[in-house]
Amino acid sequence: MNERDRIDERRAQWATELPTVNTIGMAILGRARWLTLQVRPAIESVFTRAGFDSGEFDVLSTLLRSGTPYRLRPTELYRSLMISSGGLTNRLDRLERAGLIRRVQQAGDARSLPVELTREGRRRAEVAFREDMKLEAAMVSVLSADERRLLGALLRKLVLAVEATDTTIGAAGSTSGEVR
Amino acid sequence: MNERDRIDERRAQWATELPTVNTIGMAILGRARWLTLQVRPAIESVFTRAGFDSGEFDVLSTLLRSGTPYRLRPTELYRSLMISSGGLTNRLDRLERAGLIRRVQQAGDARSLPVELTREGRRRAEVAFREDMKLEAAMVSVLSADERRLLGALLRKLVLAVEATDTTIGAAGSTSGEVR
DNA sequence: CAAGATTGACTTATCAATCTTC
């Protein structure tokens, strides 16, 4: 069996201090959070080397995986990215200045200018994505193939349940980040 | 079997756009990140009702679970919280103004003033913690007891592996948040 | 007047520089 990790230690402290509290949520969501935070600096450095930060990369990669012509509306972007519309405007301004995206004039609803990857943006997003996935694959390689499958399936079940319990704040203010 | 979740959809898009990239890391770390971000607003609202934000709560809960006399040094706090020392100073200032912690004069190393929960801070941290854990337990209750155990064990294995690969930036600048 | 995007005020973090004590 496995040794105790820092979440086990933490739960043990709580069991002493507040023995009546059920900390099962921490065993799962707490670990998910810790992993997410802990792993971030290493991933971030991949993007830094590529010349952007992870928030900007999230925009680029969402456009890239949408396929040709790598073009989406701001509203689609900020919903998918789980950030506010104002936050997206800022990211787009920075990316446009860096020459990685452009806002294309186009027929149709003139309230929104679709956003499109430039050739350079596409190139650099692809490079960064490959490196990111290489790094993340290495990180989970301590698990066997069977364990990875199982872990993925259990997380999927949770994701599906949380998706159903739609917490979306609807309006002009969403929250959070992107998934990749 | 389970249906596809949004991470499956995303991986399918990538499989079309960049078929040679192995996205297994996304199946695990991507889901962990998505869950963390998605679940946050609901948890945040528990703390908002208690009169603080999640960053402030992280300080309070770290002190609370350390047990009597609920006192730690700033350095212990910001390392455990995975934030910068400057970030901690700010949180402490806010919490002190709110009367939830105090900086205690004490014998010993005068470079650091230990931080201590006030009675009120302790009371409110406990209430918020109970509510938080109740909420998180409900969130993972879609899994059976066996599934929760298994998922926890697989995540533990990953946490232990990541702990070993110490990414700590050492110096005065760390990064990130807290785990709970 | 609703939807879409942008702006501006405000918040909270990081990072580097500083001040104090060991």
Add this chain to the structure above:
DNA sequence: GAAGATTGATAAGTCAATCTTG
């Protein structure tokens, strides 16, 4: 001179208000 905490400058986000088009 190194360790510990604070400060000040800067960055990036949210939220509410605004402007524009449908």
